[in-house]
């Protein structure tokens with residue numbers, strides 16, 4: 602199983618902060634899920650927020666949430682691609698990516714007063 606490139610907090614549901622019971626692949630559907638798995642485009646999620654809660658409060662079968670999920674997946678993939686292109690040594694690349702993600706997360710939180718991821 603690949604690691605999420607979206608968040609390090611694999612135990613916490615990205616939507617509600619409760620204990621995560623599974624993973625949501627940001628880009629899903631026939632081919633998307635497998636690529637999403639390979640690329641780490643996934644977030645920890647509780648069953649309620651995933652597909653068991655009522656439709657307004659879960660990601661699946663909620664058309665706007667599904668679209669936003671895919672948009673987020675693409676934005677993160679493109680960010681990862683740019684970072685990956687900048688460095689060629691794989692270990693160094695991973696370190697830089699981790700560091701930059703952490704700093705970026707902190708900077709976002711500073712600017713917007715909260716973090717959505």
Ligand SMILES: [Zn+2]
Pocket residue numbers: 614615616617618619646647648649650651
């Ligand atoms: Zn949740």
Ligand SMILES: [Zn+2]
Pocket residue numbers: 624625626629651661
């Ligand atoms: Zn899902």
